[in-house]
Amino acid sequence: MHTNSRSALSNKSYISIDALSVKIIQEIFILTHKMSKMSFVQTSKILKGKLVTLLFFEPSSRTFSSFSAAVKKLGGTTIEYQNPLQTSSSIKGETLEDTMKVFENYSDAVVMRHFEKGTLKRAADAVKIPVINAGDGIGEHPTQALLDAYTIFQTTKSLSGLTGLMVGDLLNGRTVHSLLKLLSLYKDNTIYLLSPKQLKLEKSFIEYIRSRGVTLIEITKQEEIPTTCNFWYWTRVQKERFTNKKEYELLKNRFVVTPDLMAEKGNKKMILMHPLPRVGDIDVRVDADPRAVYLSKQVKNGLHVRMALLSLILG
C-alpha cells in the first residue's frame, strides 16, 4: 500500500532496535505520519484477513491495548492472551518453543511480552512468522523506542544535533536504554543523565553509547539541568525492581517535575516525555502545560508507530 518496493521489514521479526538503521527508521516514520492522517476506511484494508496473536506473560495495559487497537484499526483480528502462565499449556510444562510453534499454525504474527530478558529472541528463532517484541524484562522494548524517537522527531524534524535529558531509574529503565541506542544512530547528540547514584546507567553501557558518538553528561541535581534541551525524558523509579522497600521509598521521588522546574529549566520549544506509568514523578499540575506530551501525543504516536510497523511487516 505504501510503496512498490518491499520494505526491509517485510515478514521480519522486530526483537531489538539493533535491527534499525537510519533508513528503516525513516521508512517507519513516513508511514507513521500517514497512519495518523488515514481514515478507518483506508487503514482497515491493510491487515484484512490477518490474525495477530498477542501473547503477554507480564502485566501490561498500555502496550497491550496499543497493539490490540493497532491491529484492529488496520482491519486485522487478534487472539489475545494475558498472563498465559495461569491459563495455558505453559503450566503443563510446555516449552516456549512448542507454544510458539502452535501459535504459528494459527497466526500471521505474534506480538509478545515476557518477564525474562532474551526470551523474545528465542521465541522469534522458533518460528517462521514475524515476532514483535513488546518488552522482555530488563531487556528491550523496541517499539517504545520508536514511538519516543518519533515524538521527538515530530517537534525537531531531525534526530541529529539534539540536546536531551533523561531522568530516573537509568539502571533498570529499558526504555532509556533503547532510546539511547536509537539516538546513537544519529550525529551530534548530547544527553544529560540525572539519577540517584544507586540507579545510574551502567558504566559499560555509557562507554558503549559514547563510542557510538553520543555525548553523555552525568549530573546529580535538578539544578544542573541545562535550559537548552529539546526534550526531557522522565521515568519513574520501578518499585518492582527493589527487594528493599525502604530503599525504594527513599529513592522514588528524588526527582520530580513541577511547574516551577518547567518554568526555571525548560525552554519554550522543548517537550516533556514519560514512558508511563508515572507515580508522582511528574506533578499533575504540569499536565496542562502544552509541552507535556506524555498523556497525549506520545501515547497516540505509540498507536500510529505500531500501526506503521505492523503494516510494514505484514502488509
Added chain:
Amino acid sequence: MHTNSRSALSNKSYISIDALSVKIIQEIFILTHKMSKMSFVQTSKILKGKLVTLLFFEPSSRTFSSFSAAVKKLGGTTIEYQNPLQTSSSIKGETLEDTMKVFENYSDAVVMRHFEKGTLKRAADAVKIPVINAGDGIGEHPTQALLDAYTIFQTTKSLSGLTGLMVGDLLNGRTVHSLLKLLSLYKDNTIYLLSPKQLKLEKSFIEYIRSRGVTLIEITKQEEIPTTCNFWYWTRVQKERFTNKKEYELLKNRFVVTPDLMAEKGNKKMILMHPLPRVGDIDVRVDADPRAVYLSKQVKNGLHVRMALLSLILG
C-alpha cells in the same frame, strides 16, 4: 442513522440516571425497539471503525458480555480488560485519571465497572470521550435501570400509573435504587417494598423517592403482596456485602418465589423480573411460567438497550 437531529446523548458520558429525562428515555426506548428488529447488515454500520474499551475492575460476566456483544453487533471493535488490577499499570501505582487519559488516545468510548462508588464520575471527568457506567460498587448501574424500565414498558406501554413490587436486599441493591429513581420521573406509580428488616431501603432514600411523587409502601411478609402488580422485581441477598456469614445464611432466602406464590399473588398480565444472578430466591420451577422474563426478555432487552445507548452516544 435514526434521526436527523443530534441526540441529547450524543458524545456524552452516561454515569448516572440523574442524566435521564422522560424525553431522553423515550428516545432510547424507540431506538431499543428498532434495534430488536434490525438485521446485522443494518446494525453493523453504526459503529463501523469505532473502538470501545471495556474496563472492568470488578467481576462481571453478564454486563461485560452484554456490552461486548452490543459493540460487536453494531460493527464496532472492543479492547477488553477484566480485572485490570492484576494485569495493568494500576499495580504499578498509576492513578485512575492517567489510565483513563491513556485509553482516551486509543478509544472512542470507555465502558467501565468499578468496585468503588463514585469512581465512574472521576473517570468521566478525566477525559473528553464518553464514559459509560457499567456499575460502580454500591453506587449506580444505570444501564440496568434502563433495561429494567424498558422490560416493564414492553408490557405496560407506559411507565406511569404502575403498581410494582420490589423484594430482597433493598439496602444494598443498586439496581433497585436506580430503577426507583427512574420510575420517579413518571406519575402515579406505587411500589411495594419487601425486605428483611436488616436490609430495608434507607429512610432518607425512601423520603427522597416519595418527594418525587412515588407512593412507597413497606410490607414485611409475602402474604401482604397485593395481587394488582404490573411487575415484581425480585433481587438476591448479596453475600459479598456481609462480613458475618451466619447473618447472610439467615437472611438469604427469607423471600422466595415459588409456583404457589405466583398462583396466589400474581395476576395474569404481570411480569417477574430479576437483575440476576439469582441464588435460590426464585425457584427454578417458576422459569417455565410465561410471566418469568428474567432469563429471556430482560436479558435480551439488556443487549438492545445497550446497543441503542451506544448508537445514540457514538453513532
Added chain:
Amino acid sequence: MHTNSRSALSNKSYISIDALSVKIIQEIFILTHKMSKMSFVQTSKILKGKLVTLLFFEPSSRTFSSFSAAVKKLGGTTIEYQNPLQTSSSIKGETLEDTMKVFENYSDAVVMRHFEKGTLKRAADAVKIPVINAGDGIGEHPTQALLDAYTIFQTTKSLSGLTGLMVGDLLNGRTVHSLLKLLSLYKDNTIYLLSPKQLKLEKSFIEYIRSRGVTLIEITKQEEIPTTCNFWYWTRVQKERFTNKKEYELLKNRFVVTPDLMAEKGNKKMILMHPLPRVGDIDVRVDADPRAVYLSKQVKNGLHVRMALLSLILG
C-alpha cells in the same frame, strides 16, 4: 455454502463423539479439506454476523485459540471468557444452567471447556443454541478426536484397515478414548496400546472397543512396537492427575520417542502424532523428521476441522 441439503449437524450441539457416524465424519472431512484451500474472502462470509461465546472454565491455550481463530477466520465474532470462575457470576453462586441461559440471549453458539466430566451435557441441555464441547475434565474432547482422525485420513485416505499405536497415559487420556471410539466406527483396525501398567486403558473400555470390532493389542515395551503402523499417537503422562508427585516423576518419561526409535520401529509412510503439550515424551530432535506432524499438520488441521464444524452447525 457447502451443500443444498441441510447438514445433520445443523443447529445441533456437539458434546460427544457418540453423535458421529461414518456419514457425518465424511461430511466434516470434505468441508475441512475445502476450508484448508479457501481464502479469507471466501470463508469470512460464512459466520458473518454470528456471535460465538467461548466459555473456558479450565486453562487452555491451544484449544481456546484454535476455536477463537476458527470463528474469526469465518467472519464471525467472539465473546471470550477464560477462568470465568474468577470473573463472573459463578462466584456469586449462579447455577451453570442460568449462566448458559444468559449467554443464550447474546450468542449464536457456545464453545465450552469445563474441568468436570458431564458438565457439557448439562450445559447443552439447558439451552436451545448449539453447544460445542472443547473438553470436559476426564470426559471427552470430541473436536480433538476429529482433528486426530482427519490427520490420519490425510495420509491414509481411509480410516479402515489401519494399524496404529497409542502410547502414554491411556487411563486418563481423554484424547485417546475419543480417538479409539471414533476409529471403532470403521472396519479392520488394529491398535497397539503401550503404557506403564498403572496407566493402562480400563478393562471395561478395552472390552467395549473390542466389541465394536477393533483389535486391541496391549504391549509393555517399546521393543514390541510393530514396524507396520500407519500412525503413532503419543501422549504425555499428565502431572495434574497425580496426587503423588514421586509416582509421577517415576512414570513421566517411561516411553520417549527418539530419532533412534523412529529409525528402528517407524516405517517411511507413518506419521507421528501427539495431542500436545508434550513434556519430554518426544525428543525435540524428532521435530525435523517429516513424519512428525504434531507441531504442524495436526495443529493446522485442528483449525480447519473446527472451521468446518462451526460452518456445518451455524452456517
